[in-house]
Amino acid sequence: MAWADSENRYKQDKVYDACGLFGFIDTTGAKHDGNKVVAALNSMKERGNGLGAGYAAYGLYPEFNDHYCFHTMHSDEAHRLELDTYLRKHFAVVHDEPIPHKHVQEILDPPVVWRYFLFPQSAHMVGRSEEDYIVHEVMHINSHFEGSFVVSSGKNMGIFKGVGHPEAIAEFYQIQNYQAYMWTSHNRFPTNTPGWWGGAHPFGLLDWSVVHNGEISSYGINRRYIEQHGYCCTMRTDTEVFAYAADLLVRRHHLPFEIAAAVFASPLWSDIERMSEREQRIYRALRQTYGRLLMNGPFTIILAKSGVMMGLGDRIRLRPLVAGIRGGTLYVSSELSSIYLVEPEIEQTWMPQGGEPVIGRLGTAPQAPQEHKQVHRVVAQGVEA
Amino acid sequence: MALSYISPQFIIERDASRCIACQVCVRQCANDVHSYNEEDGLVSSHSLNCAGCHRCVTACPTQALNVRLSPLDFRPHANWTPSIITNIYKQAESGGMLLTGMGCDQPYRIYWDHMVLNASQVTNPSIDPLREPMELKTYLGSKPEQLEFSQSQDGLELDTEIGPQLELAIPIMFSAMSYGSISFNACESLARAAQIAGTYYNTGEGGLHPDLYKYGANTVAQVASGRFGVHLNYLNAVAALEIKVGQGAKPGIGGHLPGEKVSLDISRTRMIPQGTDAISPAPHHDIYSIEDLRQLIFALKEATHYSKPVSVKVAAVHNIAPIASGIVRAGADIVAIDGLRGGTGAAPTVIRNNVGIPIEMAIAAVDQRLRDEGIRHRASLVAAGSIRSSSDVVKAIALGADAVYIATSALVALGCHLCQRCYTGKCNWGIATQDPYLTKRLNPNIGARRLVNLLRAWSLEIKEMMGGMGVNSIESLRGNRDHLRGVGLNQVELDALGIKAAGY
Missing domain, CATH: 3.20.20.70 (Aldolase class I)
Known part of the structure; x- marks a missing residue:
């Protein structure tokens, strides 16, 4: 039995939680230490209850740029050795070490945390692409290994998370010591699941990371759609569905982020009817084809992969999302105050409309939307893939 | 013709104090259940033909009519139920397959009635269809x-x-x-x-x-x-x-x-x-x-x-x-x-x-x-x-x-x-x-x-x-x-x- 299953003691379909989110991308590529993100997240302490917090950082391991980095958790050293043997058989492990951490009074019985820098053994890939192989292996480990869990599996990025308040988790992992051009973070208020380290956010697969505030009422069908495409929802959280859906749409189906956003929070039919014929064709086709990936219910997410960060709220705006820009840095957060706290000189702030993605890309100066700009009109202007 | 063993399934009740002998029921019933006797000026009913369709009951202007199941009881038998016995009578008389209309009337489990629906409470909000869009388009x-896109000059x-x-x-x-x-x-x-x-x-x-x-x-x-x-x-x-x-x-x-x-x-x-x-x-x-x-x-x-x-x-x-x-x-x-x-x-x-x-x-x-x-x-x-x-x-x-x-x-x-x-x-x-x-x-x-x-x-x-x-x-x-x-x-x-x- 997988660790995720044994931790899911009430056999819940999904995690019911509400949360605080914060993230930023410095599109110039300049790196920032973890102090900023920790301070911002900590200012939204009310949005969590001490049952989970976490951070995703990009640009983390330049010295291992070409290697996948698995952040792993283990219930004990014996289970780590079990996974260690498996990893060495299925991958070429070039370096591994414990993730540096510090004992914190608030945190009892932390798991063993480790990181592996590795690349796939081509003999085991049997026709899969490198990335598909990573996905396959992570799915396998997370659904079959009792006591071990792969937390993140991308290149030059990593996820640090656990059970505790934001500052405790930050102290445990010594987040302030890391340098990254993009950070996302999450403070959790689960209402029924026991605190399990693997269940905290961010959730990751390849270099995707997702932090999520909300409860997806469409989860049942989102999960079944994703499972049809070879993903296993090991965590039983609606958050992991976002990560898999993003992987399917953006990596496998080659859709731009903006189009993925229009799938997750699709425009209403009544909006589509007011579009040009060309746009109608596109958005109708999107809903017809990907309607089962519409994320229905209250949510805000920050979805990130190397070089790109997207903040997105549900189409009728049931959960908060604010955005701000200073210079080349784009901020998204659950609360405006957290942005002001870490960036008092913020130049522009705005509240995105429901379903309107806020996207920052490395190398492209961020821009606030035009006043009253129609949501979902990205097609007319074209987008970067 | 030999005596039919089939008894009426319904009883037609006519309230004589209400019936005005207008003969609406006579005209409405294609099964010839109701008939008017000119000699005594009364309408009477032949319930054997009644299908139980309630047309006459609905059409009667004085609410003089009611149709109910005949309480005629066979000696109780869990195996030989009235419908099974009656079907044998019908087939013994006609030598044919029994015909029927509409859907299966047997008491198989109706699963719709054993499934209940969910609703949102606290952790996510329910949505008010009187105030929010609610889409049924299919x-x-x-x-x-999957969809494939390409980049053109126009986007x-x-x-x-x-x-x-x-x-x-x-x-x-x-x-x-x-x-x-x-x-x-x-x-x-x-x-x-x-x-x-x-x-x-x-x-x-x-x-x-x-x-x-x-x-x-x-x-x-x-x-x-x-x-x-x-x-x-x-x-x-x-x-x-x-x-x-x-x-x-x-x-x-x-x-x-x-x-x-x-x-x-x-x-x-x-x-x-x-x-x-x-x-x-x-x-x-x-x-x-x-x-x-x-x-x-x-x-x-x-x-x-x-x-x-x-x-x-x-x-x-x-x-x-x-x-x-x-x-x-x-x-x-x-x-x-x-x-x-x-x-x-x-x-x-x-x-x-x-x-x-x-x-x-x-x-x-x-x-x-x-x-x-x-x-x-x-x-x-x-x-x-x-x-x-x-x-x-x-x-x-x-x-x-x-x-x-x-x-x-x-x-x-x-x-x-x-x-x-x-x-x-x-x-x-x-x-x-x-x-x-x-x-x-x-x-x-x-x-x-x-x-x-x-x-x-x-x-x-x-x-x-x-x-x-x-x-x-x-x-x-x-x-x-x-x-x-x-x-x-x-x-x-x-x-x-x-x-x-x-x-x-």
Whole structure:
């Protein structure tokens, strides 16, 4: 039995939680230490209850740029050795070490945390692409290994998370010591699941990371759609569905982020009817084809992969999302105050409309939307893939 | 004639103090139950003929009439029930198969009534359909697995073409009922209602009367084993085509239209001689296997230049999951599945009551199988076979149907009282009859209005249930079994339905 299953003691379909989110991308590529993100997240302490917090950082391991980095958790050293043997058989492990951490009074019985820098053994890939192989292996480990869990599996990025308040988790992992051009973070208020380290956010697969505030009422069908495409929802959280859906749409189906956003929070039919014929064709086709990936219910997410960060709220705006820009840095957060706290000189702030993605890309100066700009009109202007 | 052993099923009660001998009941009853005796000026009733359709009760201006089940009791026997005994009497007298109408009346478990729906509380908000958008729009037809875009000067271009689709304002269509099994006025009521409500009605296997061609944009035309009324104009006049392989009320056998109902108009529409029985062959004689079905699907697509989705309708039978998978792989754009309790104008009672499986099980099995095989997007799934209320619609969609067909519910909206005597052609409500004296009782304007009202009422209720579950679009409910829980079901049934028990 997988660790995720044994931790899911009430056999819940999904995690019911509400949360605080914060993230930023410095599109110039300049790196920032973890102090900023920790301070911002900590200012939204009310949005969590001490049952989970976490951070995703990009640009983390330049010295291992070409290697996948698995952040792993283990219930004990014996289970780590079990996974260690498996990893060495299925991958070429070039370096591994414990993730540096510090004992914190608030945190009892932390798991063993480790990181592996590795690349796939081509003999085991049997026709899969490198990335598909990573996905396959992570799915396998997370659904079959009792006591071990792969937390993140991308290149030059990593996820640090656990059970505790934001500052405790930050102290445990010594987040302030890391340098990254993009950070996302999450403070959790689960209402029924026991605190399990693997269940905290961010959730990751390849270099995707997702932090999520909300409860997806469409989860049942989102999960079944994703499972049809070879993903296993090991965590039983609606958050992991976002990560898999993003992987399917953006990596496998080659859709731009903006189009993925229009799938997750699709425009209403009544909006589509007011579009040009060309746009109608596109958005109708999107809903017809990907309607089962519409994320229905209250949510805000920050979805990130190397070089790109997207903040997105549900189409009728049931959960908060604010955005701000200073210079080349784009901020998204659950609360405006957290942005002001870490960036008092913020130049522009705005509240995105429901379903309107806020996207920052490395190398492209961020821009606030035009006043009253129609949501979902990205097609007319074209987008970067 | 020897004495018949069959006793009346109903008792007609006439309150003499109220009866004014106006003879409305005499004129309203096509079964000749009521008669007027000129000598004494009284109306009396011969209850043996009574179908229990309540037409006379409804029409009586002084509320002098009531019809109730006869309490005539056999000595109790759990095995030899009154209906079994009576059926033997009937067959011993007639030497024939027993016929019946409408859907299975046996007390098999109705799974709709053992599933309950979810609602949002605290952790996520319910959505108020009076104040927020609530989307029921549904497209039926084959969808691509993924979309492909390319970048052009004007922005993003969609390179993927999506095949022909039916656009439904609500995920409910009127199921197949042929002109012949039901009256022209009933057909026109359905056609008009479909047009007004933004959905579709289905011709059944009886062809399309020339006066109904104007509703073609809201019509699904059937091609059944008898090929009644099938010609090129018919195929091209409508929005979608449906190959009828089977029907839930009578899986494995063809349609039965007694010659009594084949009037001149019907004989012309069906292209058969007047007064002859229209008995469809049990199988399509050009479909003896799945690859033959593929040929017929593509013959129809060729004939209509790939401009319309092609549906294949089958009865829900034991191996429905692989059957549906084969149909999808054969190229059908829509698979319509008709369950055990689906209705009919005429079927052998023994078939109706004993063959097939409940639609709830069939939909759950098929939706899951198509997902397991990765072909769910290739065809839409339509559930039929006794959808009685808006909650049945919601549960069918949550189990995995894209839309539902209703027929019995629609006829009830038109006045049907489920007397199950459709095969006699003597429907006092003007629905399942071709007798002009009876059919004129059904005014298509009023009929269409009643049907539109029903669809409107159900759509309001569906929106209310969806809002409670916290979803504002029907595609988020579709196949979302997390919103269903079983009550009073055993684990095998729960697993077959793919749902959890209440409390879990």
